[in-house]
Amino acid sequence: MNLPELKGFSIDAWYKVFVYAGAALFGVSLFFEVKGISNSQLQLFSAAIFFIGLGEWTNHQKQHAIKPPNAYTGPTALLTRIVWKPTFVGIVFDSLGLVLIGIGIWSVLRTP
Numbered sequence: 841m842n843l844p845e846l847k848g849f850s851i852d853a854w855y856k857v858f859v860y861a862g863a864a865l866f867g868v869s870l871f872f873e874v875k876g877i878s879n880s881q882l883q884l885f886s887a888a889i890f891f892i893g894l895g896e897w898t899n900h901q902k903q904h905a906i907k908p909p910n911a912y913t914g915p916t917a918l919l920t921r922i923v924w925k926p927t928f929v930g931i932v933f934d935s936l937g938l939v940l941i942g943i944g945i946w947s948v949l950r951t952p
Contacts, residue, residue, distance in 0.1 A: 853922070855900060858893025862886045881947050888940035895933030901925050 851857055865886035869879045900922050907917040 853897075853900065855893045855896035858889050859897060860893075862888070862890025862893055866890065877948060878951070881944055881951075884940050884944035884947065888937045888944060890937075891933045891940065892937035895930045895935075895937060897930075898933060899924055899926050899930035 851860065863886075866883060868874070869882040869886060873879070874882050903921050903923050905919045907913070907919055909916045
């Protein structure tokens with residue numbers, strides 16, 4: 841049985857680690873009792889990590905170019921690089937993540 845390839849879900853950049861770690865921590869905070877901070881505080885921090893990762897995933901876009909054949913560099917090639925190009929949705933997700941981090945820090949400092 842061959843499983844389908846999930847190339848878009850591979851962890852090959854730091855922002856994808858944030859998305860998966862934020863989702864995993866949020867799941868842990870829903871089903872298990874956490875010590876040190878409250879579950880609601882962990883949910884705030886994990887949601888912040890998730891949204892920052894999602895925003896950066898949106899802001900990092902692939903850029904393609906075709907290299908013409910050359911006697912010195914070889915045949916034609918497709919060049920791909922990832923550039924940071926801010927989008928409205930990416931900035932909104934990053935801002936939401938930063939606001940959630942601020943609320944989480946305020947919540948931790950406020951509790952006795």
